[in-house]
Amino acid sequence: MGTTGAAFLASTLCIALLCNASSAKTTSLPTQVVDGACVHSGIRITDGETRHSTQPCEAWTCMAADNKLVIEVCPQKLGGKGCKLAAGAVEPFPGCCPTMMCAGV
Numbered sequence: 001m002g003t004t005g006a007a008f009l010a011s012t013l014c015i016a017l018l019c020n021a022s023s024a025k026t027t028s029l030p031t032q033v034v035d036g037a038c039v040h041s042g043i044r045i046t047d048g049e050t051r052h053s054t055q056p057c058e059a060w061t062c063m064a065a066d067n068k069l070v071i072e073v074c075p076q077k078l079g080g081k082g083c084k085l086a087a088g089a090v091e092p093f094p095g096c097c098p099t100m101m102c103a104g105v
Contacts, residue, residue, distance in 0.1 A: 025072070025073050025074075025075065025076070026070060026071065026072045026073075027070075027071050027073075028063070028068045028069065028070045028071065029068060029069050029071065030067055030068055031062070031067060031068055031069040032067075033064045033067050036064050037062060037064060038060075038062035038063075038064055038068075038069050040060065040069050043060075045060060045061075045062040045069070046062060047062050047063070047064035047065070048061075048062065048063075048064075049061070049062055052092035052093040052094075053092060053093060054090060054091065054092055054093070054096045055096075056073075057073070057074055057088060057093050057094075057096035057097055058071055058072060058073050058074075058093055059071070059072040059093045059094070072093070074088070074093075074094065074096075074097035074098065075097065077098065077099070077100040078100075079100045079102065080102070082102055082103035082104065083100050083101065083102040083103070084100070084101055085098045085099075085100060085101075086098060086099050086100070086101045
């Protein structure tokens with residue numbers, strides 16, 4: 001590969017990384033614990049279990065000993081010029097998270 005090809009490949013890779021840069025966001029909520037399982041919005045989740053849902057597009061993990069539910073949401077996508085957010089697939093989290101589409105990548 002020549003110098004021009006290598007430079008093009010490097011710039012394309014850089015743009016792809018910028019368009020898909022993200023940081024996962026996790027939060028926790030106090031939750032009701034019944035018989036060693038978390039109960040949230042009428043859903044029972046056993047201690048240590050992670051549920052991946054599509055609506056909302058989140059993952060829920062039960063931490064019964066701490067009386068809390070850890071919730072992971074879709075990472076925030078950062079895009080540059082020529083990038084736009086596209087809807088995610090109809091799949092459980094994280095497959096339902098939106099993706100960044102960048103022109104020329």
